[in-house]
Amino acid sequence: MFVFYTISADERLSKNQQIENLLKLISNGENTALEKLYDLIKTDIFSYALSKLKNKPDAEDIMQDTFVNLFKYAKQYKPKGKPLAWIFTIELNLIRRHLQLKTRNVELDEKILNVAEPNDILEKTINNLFLQQLLSNLEEEEREIISLHVVSGLKHREIAKLLHKNLSTILSKYNRAIKKLQLLVREQN
Amino acid sequence: MEKELKEKIISAYQKETPDIKQKVIFACQQESQVPSPIKGEKIFFKNSIFKMVAIFIACILTLCIGLGIGINLPQNSNVVLAEESKIYLDVNPSIKLSIDKNNKIILCEEINEDGKSVLEDMQLKGVDLKTALNAIVGAMYVKGYLSQTDNSMLISVETTKIEKKEFLTQLTKQVNGIFENTEMQCSIIAQAVNETEQIKERAKENGVSIGKAYFIDKITNSYTDLTEQEKNALFKMNIKDLSLMYSHGQNKEQPPQQEGDKPKEEENDNEDVVLGSPLTSIDKEQAKNLVLETAQKDASLIEFCDINVRPSINQHTKVIYAIKIKFKGDENVYKYEVDCLLATVTLVNVEPYHLWGDKNPMPPQHNDNQEHGSPEKGEKD
Numbered sequence: 001m002f003v004f005y006t007i008s009a010d011e012r013l014s015k016n017q018q019i020e021n022l023l024k025l026i027s028n029g030e031n032t033a034l035e036k037l038y039d040l041i042k043t044d045i046f047s048y049a050l051s052k053l054k055n056k057p058d059a060e061d062i063m064q065d066t067f068v069n070l071f072k073y074a075k076q077y078k079p080k081g082k083p084l085a086w087i088f089t090i091e092l093n094l095i096r097r098h099l100q101l102k103t104r105n106v107e108l109d110e111k112i113l114n115v116a117e118p119n120d121i122l123e124k125t126i127n128n129l130f131l132q133q134l135l136s137n138l139e140e141e142e143r144e145i146i147s148l149h150v151v152s153g154l155k156h157r158e159i160a161k162l163l164h165k166n167l168s169t170i171l172s173k174y175n176r177a178i179k180k181l182q183l184l185v186r187e188q189n
Numbered sequence: 190m191e192k193e194l195k196e197k198i199i200s201a202y203q204k205e206t207p208d209i210k211q212k213v214i215f216a217c218q219q220e221s222q223v224p225s226p227i228k229g230e231k232i233f234f235k236n237s238i239f240k241m242v243a244i245f246i247a248c249i250l251t252l253c254i255g256l257g258i259g260i261n262l263p264q265n266s267n268v269v270l271a272e273e274s275k276i277y278l279d280v281n282p283s284i285k286l287s288i289d290k291n292n293k294i295i296l297c298e299e300i301n302e303d304g305k306s307v308l309e310d311m312q313l314k315g316v317d318l319k320t321a322l323n324a325i326v327g328a329m330y331v332k333g334y335l336s337q338t339d340n341s342m343l344i345s346v347e348t349t350k351i352e353k354k355e356f357l358t359q360l361t362k363q364v365n366g367i368f369e370n371t372e373m374q375c376s377i378i379a380q381a382v383n384e385t386e387q388i389k390e391r392a393k394e395n396g397v398s399i400g401k402a403y404f405i406d407k408i409t410n411s412y413t414d415l416t417e418q419e420k421n422a423l424f425k426m427n428i429k430d431l432s433l434m435y436s437h438g439q440n441k442e443q444p445p446q447q448e449g450d451k452p453k454e455e456e457n458d459n460e461d462v463v464l465g466s467p468l469t470s471i472d473k474e475q476a477k478n479l480v481l482e483t484a485q486k487d488a489s490l491i492e493f494c495d496i497n498v499r500p501s502i503n504q505h506t507k508v509i510y511a512i513k514i515k516f517k518g519d520e521n522v523y524k525y526e527v528d529c530l531l532a533t534v535t536l537v538n539v540e541p542y543h544l545w546g547d548k549n550p551m552p553p554q555h556n557d558n559q560e561h562g563s564p565e566k567g568e569k570d
Contacts, residue, residue, distance in 0.1 A: 034217060038210050047202040060207050064216055071217040131201040150195045151202050181194055 015040070015153070019083040027074040034071055041087065044152040048088060051143035052095050054135050056125035062098060066091045085158055088148065092162070133184055142177035145170060274348035276318075276360070277382075277400030279428055280334050280341070282307045284325060285398060292318040300398045307332060319363055326367050341376040341429035345400025353381045378432050380404060395424040404431060411438030415499075422500040426508070430500070433470050433508040433529050437498035470529040476510040480525045483534045490516045501526060515542055 018040060025033035045066050049059035069090050077086055126132045135143060144163065148154045156174065160167045276286040283300035284307065297313040299305040307328045313321045326342075329335045335342070342364065350356050357379040364377055382388075382403040392402035405423045408431060409415060415423075423431065471479070473496045481488055492515040501507040510527040524538040 031214075031217075034214065035210065038213055042210075043199075043203050043206045046206040050202070050205070056205070056207075060209060063207075064209055064213055067213040068216045068220055072220060126205060128201045128205050130197060131205055134198065134201070146198060147202070150198050178191060178194065181198070182191070185194060185197070 016081055016083055019087075020077075020079045020081070023070070023074045023077050023083060024079070026071060027077070034067070037070070038067060041084070041152075044084065045087070045091060047147040047151040048091055048144070049095060050126075050135070051147040052092075052140065053098070054143075058098065062091065062094050065094050069094065082158065084152055084154060085162055088152075088154075088162055130184075130188070133188075134181060137180055137184060138177050139173075141165075142173050142180070145174045146177050146181075149174060274346055274350065274356075275384075275399075277343070277345040277398040278322075278325060279343040279345070279398050279401045279404075280329055280339070281427055282329060282334050283398040283401065284308065286313075286318070286321065288318050294318065294321050297321065301396060303334060307334065322360075322363055323367055326364055339427060339429060341378070341427065341432050343400055343404055343428045343431070344377065344379040345382045345398070345403060346379070347382050347384055347399075357381060376429060376432055378404070378428070378435070380407075395421075397424055401428075401431075404435065408434045408438055411435070412498075414497075418502050419500050422502045426500060429530070430508040434498060434500060437508075437529075470508075471510075471527070471532050473510060475532070476512060476527040476529075477514075479527055479532060479534050480512050480514060480523075483525070483536070484514075484516070484523065486516050490518070492517050492519075498529070 019037065022033045022037040022040070026037065042063070046059055046063045049062040049066075050056065053059050053062065066087070070087060073090070077083065126135065134146070138146065141163070145156075145159055148159045148162070149156065154162070156170045157167055159165075160170045163170070273290045274288050276288065277300075278284045278286070280303075281301075282303035284304045285296075285298050285300055286294055287296035289295050294313045294316050297308065297311070299308050307325060309328075311324060311328070313324065316324075326335070344357070344360050344364065346353070346357060346360065348356060361377050361379045380400070380403065382400055384399055388399055388402050388406060391406070392399045395402065397405075401424075405420075408423060409420055412434075423434070426434070477494060477496060478488075481491075493513075494515075495511075495513040497511045499509055499511040501509045507526075508529045510525075510529060512525040512527060513522055514525065515522045520542050521539050522542050523536065524540070526535045526537050527533070528535075
């Protein structure tokens with residue numbers, strides 16, 4: 001029997017509302033709101049950066065930069081009920097800039113981005129074996145979708161809009177990713 | 190199965206998430222101290238069209254500014270503005286300000302060394318008059334030129350403004366407002382001046398501002414019997430003492446206060462002078478009583494008493510009541526000087542009445558003299 005675990009609409013609405021309220025407080029100069037926001041979405045931010053970069057130190061840097069940018073641009077956020085999409089847009093831009101700098105302004109191809117980090121590096125930086133395997137075995141877009149949907153609770157439609165992809169592509173890649181991971185877990189067991 | 194998988198994924202990421210909260214908070218604190226714009230952040234200008242539109246608008250604005258279209262241009266500092274008013278500030282430091290019709294400073298210069306000390310490195314050109322006054326008066330206070338004991342300021346204005354008195358009142362209120370924040374009680378005199386050649390010359394000769402020279406001229410005119418020495422002494426006086434001279438000169442023709450009367454407010458017949466705050470000096474009656482106390486004589490013994498406000502030629506910074514008094518049964522005329530502000534009594538001279546009477550005409554008939562009797566000519570000896 002398959003039990004689909006999803007973050008309930010109520011819970012996700014609550015989280016989005018919380019984030020919006022905290023962004024408003026940050027824009028009003030409330031420093032404690034930043035700490036609360038950090039606690040609320042730190043895993044969302046880190047997981048997305050890690051899924052894109054497969055490098056923990058780099059993901060940490062992106063995570064820090066993302067929060068600093070949220071702090072800076074909180075006033076510019078217009079409440080539309082989807083603060084996570086806005087936050088991930090900021091983060092994606094930071095990641096792209098990071099990668100551009102890393103490859104010294106060479107125009108990046110999706111294929112280049114999909115080249116996996118050597119496994120020894122992952123082993124050194126990622127403690128969790130399962131996570132190492134997840135990052136090693138999934139393609140970049142698959143890792144992205146898993147992070148955005150499973151960890152952050154974004155709907156597939158929202159992910160499609162964020163990544164400028166078709167919904168069907170997103171759904172297809174998501175299902176493929178889940179199957180890969182299920183196989184992985186079975187092999188471990 | 191999928192639920193467990195998802196929980197496993199979430200758990201894995203959660204455990205791997207570093208705790209960099211303090212780093213983030215610190216970075217945000219640093220960020221908040223950095224003035225915007227922050228370099229390199231172009232999150233909302235990804236689209237090149239945005240850039241082109243922004244550049245286009247910037248070009249249009251530049252063109253408009255260049256042609257001066259529809260924009261109220263600030264005055265070019267190289268353009269000579271119509272000078273509308275000159276303002277002279279006198280305490281001990283003397284400072285001259287020239288302002289345009291918008292009350293912006295065109296020129297600010299010191300007239301004496303103390304004024305130079307106050308202005309130091311101040312760059313007041315283009316600054317609003319109110320701001321400039323705050324800076325100058327503040328500097329005077331900080332440097333000790335204004336204090337609780339030396340608390341008078343003369344503000345003189347030569348202006349084309351029609352409502353001179355209103356302008357003077359505004360200036361007085363403005364400067365009074367600065368003093369309200371201190372423990373000082375200050376006396377501000379504001380006057381409208383006409384720069385004549387005579388005034389300019391007198392100012393230059395005595396090393397004072399045109400405003401101070403003009404004020405002294407007014408004082409001189411209200412005291413018809415000042416000697417040359419006394420007139421010269423006026424130029425060495427500070428504003429506090431000059432204002433006392435002025436106010437006493439204005440009140441000369443007033444009847445003396447009766448017992449029980451409330452203290453009179455300073456009455457000013459000259460519309461061009463605004464007195465910003467009341468002066469605190471003893472009146473003639475009080476001065477006389479101090480002399481009686483010093484001489485240990487009763488008022489009933491006064492044969493005659495002559496009281497005049499004078500600038501002291503002995504001590505240039507003082508305004509005094511010069512009191513000449515003779516007592517019944519005493520052959521001498523005593524000359525006292527009573528400090529108007531400090532109420533100190535100094536015996537200056539004692540002269541036999543017969544010698545004094547030869548040199549001096551009959552003293553003017555005061556109410557005091559009428560009350561206590563004045564000597565007849567035939568009775569002099």
